[in-house]
Amino acid sequence: MATTRPRSKKLADRALAPAQALWRLYPPGESPYRFQAKSAADAVHWQDRTRKALHRLLMPPRLRPAPLALRRLESPDRDDFVREKLLLRTRRDSLMPVYLLLPKRAPRPLPVVTAFRGHGYGVKDIVGLRKDGTERKTPDGYHQDFASALRRRGIAVAAPGISCFGERQAQFHDLETIRGAVAPTTCTRNAMLAFHLGGSVVGLRVYDAWRLVDYLQTRRDLDTGRLGTMGISGGGMHAFFSACLDTRIRVAVISGYFCHWRRSILAISHCAYNFVPGLHQLGEVDDLTGLISPRPLFVEAGTRDPIFPIAGGKQAVQNARRIHAAWGVPENLQTEFFEGRHQIHGGRSYSFLMHHLAPKLPRKENKK
Secondary structure, eight states, rough: OOOOOOOOHHHHHHOOOHHHHHHOOOGGGGGGGGOOEEEHHHHHHHHHHHHHHHHHHHHTTTTOOOOEEEEEEEOOOSEEEEEEEEEEEEETTTEEEEEEEEEESSOOEEEEEEEESSSSSSSSGTTTBBTSSSSSSOOTTTTHHHHHHHTTTTOOOEEEETTTTTGGGGTTTOOOOTTTOOOOOOOHHHHHHHHHHHHOOHHHHHHHHHHHHHHHTOOOEEEEEEEEEETTHHHHHHHEEEEHHHOOOOEEEEESOSOOOTTTTTOOOOOOGGGOTGGGGGHHHHHHGGGTTOOOOEEEEEETTTSSHHHHHHHHHHHHHHHHHHHHHHGGGGEEEESSSOOOOOOTTHHHHHHHHHHOOOOOOOOO
């Protein structure tokens, strides 16, 4: 009987690796939902179809909706701002803590930004608090207290405790303990359970963010007609997908995340929460910027970011510019590639947010 001999050992090794066959199933250029619109009218049709597809992929399965309930936990008054801590019920079986930073001297109603953090000790890390809850005056770590930085510029900031981080980490009392076994991280544990149920951690987070905006709309001191979002790393992912689905968000800043998935989360060891089953159907990260267009989008990235390489980020931005151009607003996509690693920069991004969240003054009519 004839046998098939591989032409070389290298070819044989490739044929034995399942990833080689899987990569052939990942050609974003052949995705049925990739952005191909040439005009604003075509783009509107694409958005409607693709946003529904993304919603089906992301939204958590078996949701148990509940009336949005609120409990105020604390409201310390500082010299120039108030930092409220709230507890929101986003679903029947889910509670979410939120810090709301309210600058005192800025005119009401305030523009507001939802701020999403990445890995670390929790949401305290971006609102000017140390892990033990004491005040911190000097920015620290890769988050650089960016929620506090926005608050100092006269913007209200809603910073939630997001799924798997800080107070919302999973407990493992339900796991069988085996001597020598390593307990999974909270992100991995939740991600695997969500995958098993047909959902994702991304979907859990986006749904919570949607409910947070529902709450912000009930406050008379906030102007959700001037609503933005900003996030770093996993928080950048959170802000990105939230802006894709929630059109109430008027402007988005993505830091330390916007990079081709093929060259970042699929090429480098990343946390399990980054993944969404079936997301390949919608193309690459730049295709999905079509769900944000023509709304303003700012991307900042460090030239030495080790987990979201700058080359993949620049390539994604180049493709995204074509998408904004289809809407006739190429200027609404701005970038800053700064010298640095995986961190908030804020060089131009804060000003970008302030510009697009400024109140729209009525035009003065020329008197003849």
